[in-house]
Amino acid sequence: MKNLLLVGATGFLGQHLKNFYQNKGWQVYTLGRSESSDYLLNSNRLESLLSLDIDVSFDRLINAAAINEVDINKDISVTYDINVTLTRYLVELAHKYKIPEFTYISTFHVYGNTNDFIDVDLICEPKNDYGLTHYLSEQIVRTLGKAYGINTLVVRPTNIYGCPVNMAAFNRWSLVPFAFIKDAIEEKTINIRSSGLQLRNFVSVHDVLKATLLIDKLDIVNAYGFDMLTIRAFAQKIALIVELESKSNVKVSWLGSETTSTETDLRFAENINYHPVGNIENYISDFIELLNE
Incomplete structure (x- = not known):
């Protein structure tokens, strides 16, 4: 051992x-x-x-x-x-x-x-x-x-998502992957304090865990996910899933009237040793279920 x-x-x-x-x-x-x-x-x-x-x-x-x-x-x-x-x-x-x-x-x-x-x-x-x-x-x-x-x-x-191991001890509610889902369920609204057009890459915690096993193969590894979304698109995705699962409307609001992101879509150099598999929609559904327990 x-x-x-x-x-x-x-x-x-x-x-x-x-x-x-x-x-x-x-x-x-x-x-x-x-x-x-x-x-x-x-x-x-x-x-x-x-x-x-x-x-x-x-x-x-x-x-x-x-x-x-x-x-x-x-x-x-x-x-x-x-x-x-x-x-x-x-x-x-x-x-x-x-x-x-x-x-x-x-x-x-x-x-x-x-x-x-x-x-x-x-x-x-x-x-x-x-x-x-x-x-x-x-x-x-x-x-x-x-x-x-x-x-x-x-x-x-990058930006890690995943269900906490211990909900009672969890204290990272300021982070987007957790805060938005909690607000959508409890408040039926997601308030974005910006235009929400910032692009973000989201990675499953399980992909990050697997990346730590690459110590014999790599010196540095970018642990990234497949999901590249604006903050606004992420909030809208959460709202849609919550609405489908709870049969209630969820409002998404943001500052400003812009409709298109000016940021360039990030791309990561592929590595034959790192293969992300996380699915952010599955995570959203799992976290909703966890919060509703």
């Missing part, structure tokens, strides 16, 4: 990662600030990570811990501690305890203002602290991983 050290196991993606690897027969140990963690992280003394009493021989470390894009500007010091400095210490931890593989969950936001074709070789020009902190951590993992002989993988997801 292989052993995984998972950092950030209480988050939306972290909970999925824990279940995914356990279902594949891995023994998963968690490191975090939660009292339920196998190894407790003192976020005020990150250097204490190197003093942890670890007696398990780990095969892989996955870092899925980060301050999210909503909370990132609340405290810049905390943001850089968790999104960057923590990663630096985790690489040292992997080196100290001879963990041979290190996967870092990054974000599509490292690219910044992108053109119409996205490839992992594209120069990254992050435009905010969220993208910048993840890009800094990518460089830490790849540079020191190479120096220490650690096999590394960077996963760059």
Whole structure:
């Protein structure tokens, strides 16, 4: 049985990662600030990570811990501690305890203002602290991983959708894939606070999970999905499905009178090792059912 050290196991993606690897027969140990963690992280003394009493021989470390894009500007010091400095210490931890593989969950936001074709070789020009902190951590993992002989993988997801593992603990209602469905069911309306013509790529959490298995094949993987939609089109798709399943009308509103997006449709460089299969319409139906329980 292989052993995984998972950092950030209480988050939306972290909970999925824990279940995914356990279902594949891995023994998963968690490191975090939660009292339920196998190894407790003192976020005020990150250097204490190197003093942890670890007696398990780990095969892989996955870092899925980060301050999210909503909370990132609340405290810049905390943001850089968790999104960057923590990663630096985790690489040292992997080196100290001879963990041979290190996967870092990054974000599509490292690219910044992108053109119409996205490839992992594209120069990254992050435009905010969220993208910048993840890009800094990518460089830490790849540079020191190479120096220490650690096999590394960077996963760059786009906008993740999927049903939460634990609804009671779920707290990401500000994100479009979740907020719109909740509003459509509870309020019978979806209010978009912009024109809604921004194009977004959406990826299933299950495709992101499978991407983490590519550590022996790739250094960086863009975890993207088939669905490229404007925010407005996504809201209208949700409204239609809710209307069909609940037999009630759902209103979608937005700001402005524009009807056509001026953004270029993004395309991702294909990779023979990565094949997304997620279906956003199936997700919408599944999440509606979950919310109605």
